[in-house]
Amino acid sequence: MDSHYLKQIQAFYRSHKRMPSYSELMAVVGFRSKNAAYKLVERFMQRDWLEKDVKGKLLPGRLFQDLPVLGTVSAGFPSPADEELTDTMSLDDYLIGNKEATYILKVNGNSMIDAGILSGDMLLVERGADPRDGDIVIAQVDREWTMKYFRRRGVSVFLEAANKDYQPIHPQEELKIAAVVRAVIRKY
């Protein structure tokens, strides 16, 4: 984990030509608390990966000055090392924003067929996200999940299918939006 954080800090250093502040550091490694960032710094200082100047600002430590080791190469170009891949992300990172709130579900029915969502497709949905006009949402209607476009007209909201055979749903009482659809996956 630490080496992963180190790589992210190194990437910041390379692109900005300076070290991050504590709040930037939080954003870089994905922490929500400064205390966590502070502890990380303390840990890295112990290993000489980071240093602090007299004012407490971060300075690059030993690992930042070392030449990158690109594996042993007998001849020709060095093999592509992780070094080149720090700015890429995994499919998981690409598809999933709030990891702890993301769920999967399987579509059944064709109410969103004109939005290109077919029966049998998998959806990645984010629970508790605030829906915006035009988002595809998972709502709870009569103790069932339903997937529709979320429409906002002034103060009133309603749900609309992407299929002309379905009528829009105008909620009588409170509309329970469980989640917002973030991605559709179809595996062939």
Add this chain to the structure above:
Amino acid sequence: MEPPLTLGSFPRAILHIDGDAFFASCEQSRRPKLQGRPVVTGKERGIAASMSYEAKARGVTRGMRLAEIRKRCPEAVILPSDYETYSLLSKRFFAIVRRYTPEVEAYAIDECFGDLTGLRRPLRMSYLQIAERIKRDLDTALGFTFSVGLAPNKVIAKIASTWEKPSGLTAIPGRELHRFLAQWPVEKVWGIGHQTTALLHKHGVKTALHFARQPEAWVKKHFSKPFYQIWQELNGIYVFELVTGEQETYHTIQKVKTFTPPSGNREFVSAQLAKNIENACMKLRKYQLATERVLIFLRSQDFHDKGLEMDLSGPTSFPNDILRVTSPAFDDLFAPATLYRATGVILCKLSEASYGQLDLFGEVIRLQRLSNLYESVDTLRAKYGKHTVFLGASFLAHTHAQHDSERGHLPERQQVLLPGETPRRRLGIPMFMGDVH
């Protein structure tokens, strides 16, 4: 006016967070049909493992047998436990708390402690506001409620999180502590069991406050150290540290499995025991441990346990070595006319596995061979599933379903497979269940 026990509000700020009816809530939150209805999990064990608040309101309690539940609450929905999903959600629970503080103790699958001390300034919030934010994040991300307690130490944080349930948020600052403890029965304090309660009652101590007000010398004289520490915490002192980090080692490893219907077939029961031993050894090797003492037991249909404990000639982490010793013991235990419902094994005296020490009898070479063999076995299992290869001794336990009755029902998630998933391997993302129209 009673004087307070201590003057500082939060010399330390410790959170205790408890998922409300955790397993049942995991089920309700992913399936709208179950919301507002009595839901009970634990079908595969034949008893209630967790019940929703609707089920609790109808008198269903933890450990109640299924037949009894159906009598009291015929409309109850009884589900087999889906530990895979519960574990995924539990990991999310801890990850969300770690967004705010790196010091988190995952105390159980459905509860944790967190240390917020010193975070007011960096987060620009009061301790109570941080606790509120954590609760809000948990409630929205997981789709069910959590109860949160904020206090100067773990023992009081436990009281705070139980103070109001479900979905409570209770802060007990040191200054107010005595008001809360005055209303708290001493037997409900974390760590105080039946024996200690009886002893306290003999001395006329009924409430937590009464205990906290006892003189230090009296407590030290009558109780052992853990209870003295509880007494200190009840006085607002921070004693019990948070145990952060993953569990890395075990003192004992235990595997017990029930099967239905109960069986009097010697080969079948023996295969069940062998399977437990194999599984226990798998866990041993995972943590690079070896065992020197083994306890096996058989549980009869009428819930009587009969067991035997035996020492091994040296530390091992391979079922072959253990079975050689337990087979004759099993023959002693097994009574032909009895029906059995469960077998179990407990591995004790665990130590770090190392097979380097030379000996006179060529043991090292034999153990090295076994070690190579099981390295391959474990690789195969990791790749193709846990029960790809197993010993002949446990064959009958693998070819029969564990339960012939309704207790053998699989969790729904194991039946709704996505393209590319197999019954043994699924995506590590919890799923919304039920039809999506």
